[in-house]
Amino acid sequence: MFPMERLKNISQREFALLGMNDMAYVKRIVVNDEAKFAIFSADGTQLALAPSEEFAYATIRQNDLEPVTVQ
Numbered sequence: 001m002f003p004m005e006r007l008k009n010i011s012q013r014e015f016a017l018l019g020m021n022d023m024a025y026v027k028r029i030v031v032n033d034e035a036k037f038a039i040f041s042a043d044g045t046q047l048a049l050a051p052s053e054e055f056a057y058a059t060i061r062q063n064d065l066e067p068v069t070v071q
Contacts, residue, residue, distance in 0.1 A: 017043060023066045026056045 024047065025040040037056040039048040050056035060067040
């Protein structure tokens with residue numbers, strides 16, 4: 001099966017694991033009326049909470065992952 005055909009037929013679990021070892025997601029959240037930036041693994045597990053977006057990105061890169069922002 002060609003790679004694109006394989007991607008069209010992956011399970012929800014396989015989809016959730018895509019990028020698990022390569023990327024982390026940053027999402028702005030509000031905690032106690034203050035903006036914070038949550039860091040999540042590819043499967044949606046929250047890994048950390050950062051005081052700024054820059055800090056979140058630096059933390060992700062320091063751990064050899066590629067940061068991705070979600071809204």
